[in-house]
Amino acid sequence: MLQHAALLLLISSGLSVSFGLMGFVNLAHGALYMLGAYIGIAVAAKAGFWAALLIAPLVVGALGAALYLGLLCRLRGPMPQVLASFGLVFITVELVRILWGDVALTLERPAILAGSRHVLGVDYPAYRLFIILLGLAVAVGLWRTVHRSSLGAMLRAAVENPAMARAIGIRTGSLFLATFALGAALAGLGGVVAAPILSANTGMAISALIPALIVTVIGGMGSVSGTILGALIVAAIEVFGAALWPDASAVLIYAALAAALIWRPQGLLAVKGHG
Amino acid sequence: MTLEIHDLTAFHGKVQALHGLSLRVESAQIHALLGRNGAGKSALLSRIIGCLPDAQGRIIWDGQDITHWPTPRIARAGIALVPEAREVFASLTVHENLALAGRIGRGDWTVSRVGALFPNLLTRLEAPAGMLSGGEQQMLAIGRALMTSPRLLLLDEPTEGLAAPMVTALQSALASLKADGLAILLVEQNVRFAAALADRITLVSRGAAIWAGGPKEFAHADEARQRYLGA
Numbered sequence: 001m002l003q004h005a006a007l008l009l010l011i012s013s014g015l016s017v018s019f020g021l022m023g024f025v026n027l028a029h030g031a032l033y034m035l036g037a038y039i040g041i042a043v044a045a046k047a048g049f050w051a052a053l054l055i056a057p058l059v060v061g062a063l064g065a066a067l068y069l070g071l072l073c074r075l076r077g078p079m080p081q082v083l084a085s086f087g088l089v090f091i092t093v094e095l096v097r098i099l100w101g102d103v104a105l106t107l108e109r110p111a112i113l114a115g116s117r118h119v120l121g122v123d124y125p126a127y128r129l130f131i132i133l134l135g136l137a138v139a140v141g142l143w144r145t146v147h148r149s150s151l152g153a154m155l156r157a158a159v160e161n162p163a164m165a166r167a168i169g170i171r172t173g174s175l176f177l178a179t180f181a182l183g184a185a186l187a188g189l190g191g192v193v194a195a196p197i198l199s200a201n202t203g204m205a206i207s208a209l210i211p212a213l214i215v216t217v218i219g220g221m222g223s224v225s226g227t228i229l230g231a232l233i234v235a236a237i238e239v240f241g242a243a244l245w246p247d248a249s250a251v252l253i254y255a256a257l258a259a260a261l262i263w264r265p266q267g268l269l270a271v272k273g274h275g
Numbered sequence: 276m277t278l279e280i281h282d283l284t285a286f287h288g289k290v291q292a293l294h295g296l297s298l299r300v301e302s303a304q305i306h307a308l309l310g311r312n313g314a315g316k317s318a319l320l321s322r323i324i325g326c327l328p329d330a331q332g333r334i335i336w337d338g339q340d341i342t343h344w345p346t347p348r349i350a351r352a353g354i355a356l357v358p359e360a361r362e363v364f365a366s367l368t369v370h371e372n373l374a375l376a377g378r379i380g381r382g383d384w385t386v387s388r389v390g391a392l393f394p395n396l397l398t399r400l401e402a403p404a405g406m407l408s409g410g411e412q413q414m415l416a417i418g419r420a421l422m423t424s425p426r427l428l429l430l431d432e433p434t435e436g437l438a439a440p441m442v443t444a445l446q447s448a449l450a451s452l453k454a455d456g457l458a459i460l461l462v463e464q465n466v467r468f469a470a471a472l473a474d475r476i477t478l479v480s481r482g483a484a485i486w487a488g489g490p491k492e493f494a495h496a497d498e499a500r501q502r503y504l505g506a
Contacts, residue, residue: 150378153371157364164362166346167324167355168423169379 003128005235006135007194009228011208012215013138014186016227020216021146021159022179025078028067028085030209031092032184036060036191037200038100041107049110049196057188064184068177089209093202102202107195131193135231138186143224155179211238214253218260220267229268276302276337276353276426278323278458283332284482285322292318294482295332300427305449305459307473309466309504315482316462317359320429323460324356325349336427351379355425359432359462361416365405369396372404372415376422389418392448410441417448427458434465446472466504470494478503 011033018026036056044052067088075081109127116123146152158165158172166172190208191200198204211234219230234253241252260268278300285293292315300306308316321327323334325346334342341349364372373386390397393414399407404415413433420428430449434442442465449472453459463469470476476493478486486499493500 150375153367153375154378156366157372157375160364160366161362163326163346164358164364167326167350167358168376168419169347169350170375171345171347 001235001239003131004239005232006132007190007197008211008215008235009135009139009231010131010190010193011187012212012219012227012231013142013224014183014190015212015216016183016219016221016224017142017186018180018183019213020221020223020227021155022176022183023159023221024072024180025081026072026085026180026183027082027209028088028092029183029187029212030207031089031205032060032064032187033191033194033208033212034096034200034202034205035063035092036188037107037195037198037204038096038105038191039188040192040195041105041200042100044107049107052107053189053192056192057185060188060191061181061185064187065177065181067184068180072180073173073176089205093205096202100200104199104201105195106199107192109196127196131197134193138189139224139228142186146224211253214257218257218268220269223267223269226267226269276458277335278354278427278460279333279335280319280323281333281335283319283322283330283334285318285327285330287318287327292327292482293322293330293332296479296483298477298484298487300458300460302426302458303453303456304474305453305461305472306475306477307461307463307469308477308479309463309469310479311503311505312464314479314503316479317431318482319479320356320358320431320460320462323349323429324354350423353424353426354429355420355423355427356429357413357416357420357431357433359435361409361412363404363407363412363415363419365403367404368401369404369407369415370400372419373422376419380422380424383424384421386422389421392421392451393418393444409436410438413437413441413445417445421452425457427460428452430459430461432462432464434463434468442468466500 015026015029018024018029039059040052040056043055071084075084113127113130116125117129119129154170154175158170158175162172215227215230215234218233219226233256237252237256241249280296280298282295282297283293284291284295296315296319310316318327322330325344330342333340336352336354341352370386373389377384395411396414396418399411404412407415417433433445437445446468449459461469461473470490470493473490475489477484478499480503485503486496488496
């Protein structure tokens with residue numbers, strides 16, 4: 001369950017940056033995650049897993065930046081963002097079909113992370129342990145960046161009042177571009193990390209998007225700690241739901257989403273000013 | 276340093292807010308802009324800081340034509356705005372509001388120097404700015420502008436909604452900023468406050484300057500006052 005939560009956290013953290021912090025309704029996030037997996041597999045075939053882990057997020061981040069500059073930054077308001085970013089999902093899925101074919105691809109986990117490790121008296125698969133640690137590291141790094149660095153303060157100011165932020169010298173255009181690229185890179189990182197356990201396929205653009213959206217909405221827009229909590233809740237519901245009540249497991253997270261929206265529509269740990 | 280504005284026009288959406296306004300602000304001078312609501316005073320400040328694009332005319336600051344510069348570049352050139360609605364970053368702490376603006380400052384203004392000017396803020400440094408009272412938010416908005424090390428301060432109705440002791444405190448703060456050599460362009464509805472501080476006064480009506488002079492001339496310009504301020 002923890003590794004599932006950590007994987008969800010990796011995917012959702014990127015969405016929490018672009019959708020949560022910037023308020024950009026980015027339905028292409030799952031597509032960027034999928035690209036991360038495919039590009040990761042391609043790089044790993046030539047240069048190994050560790051190079052893929054580094055290069056795929058960079059490439060996906062650069063693609064995200066290009067998309068933002070070329071198309072997405074011109075869109076104002078949620079509806080155009082939904083339509084354009086959802087259109088990008090179809091385009092990306094088709095491109096992946098053309099480039100890699102419609103078969104599921106797998107990525108070999110690196111030798112050092114094969115097998116299992118003895119932790120707290122139990123044997124735990126090493127790769128899952130790696131995912132949990134990486135998820136934690138990303139969450140802590142992101143939390144510190146958003147809440148404890150001047151970059152995070154700049155971003156929060158620019159989201160709250162872009163015109164005033166510009167009037168104190170913040171170049172909001174480049175700031176939003178960098179933020180969107182960071183969100184895309186985190187999606188790409190999630191994709192590479194997921195590839196050895198889930199295998200890359202074209203369905204993952206949508207199948208990853210929905211739980212990530214639910215995590216972001218349940219946790220609270222733009223709240224990093226909310227995203228961590230949301231990932232734990234959604235993972236617990238999925239894992240325990242599948243074990244205890246398999247017939248209903250597919251609807252349980254939607255029921256949780258509905259309950260969360262009724263109980264706390266602003267999210268469990270919402271950031272002030274995001275309503 | 277001098278701000279010179281020549282024949283400036285500007286639009287708020289489709290409505291023309293400025294109709295060929297000209298004006299000059301010098302260092303160590305408080306220049307008050309007076310006029311009725313909707314006369315174009317706030318539009319002029321927005322235009323100077325670069326928030327109303329598509330302008331005609333010219334804005335010259337320190338010898339450079341900044342008419343079409345993007346806002347962050349204008350801010351970095353030493354022009355700071357204190358907007359009418361204060362617009363402090365409500366979700367950031369008081370300290371974050373100040374420190375963020377200080378990034379482009381030259382370090383001559385620090386959080387403690389702002390605190391010396393507005394002692395109320397010092398006790399609230401870790402509070403979210405949205406929790407401050409109206410008067411404290413006004414102090415923070417001015418402090419934030421100062422943190423950018425401005426040479427020209429654009430103040431939009433700073434006394435609005437302030438209690439009398441706060442107005443007095445603000446008056447002495449502005450006088451000491453002027454003594455430091457800052458140029459201040461002050462938009463006010465509070466004519467008495469503005470006239471007491473100003474070295475130069477311009478009356479604005481329908482987006483153009485229609486009277487200009489010193490405070491002594493202003494005191495005797497009964498007709499202009501009557502006609503454009505109703506006072």
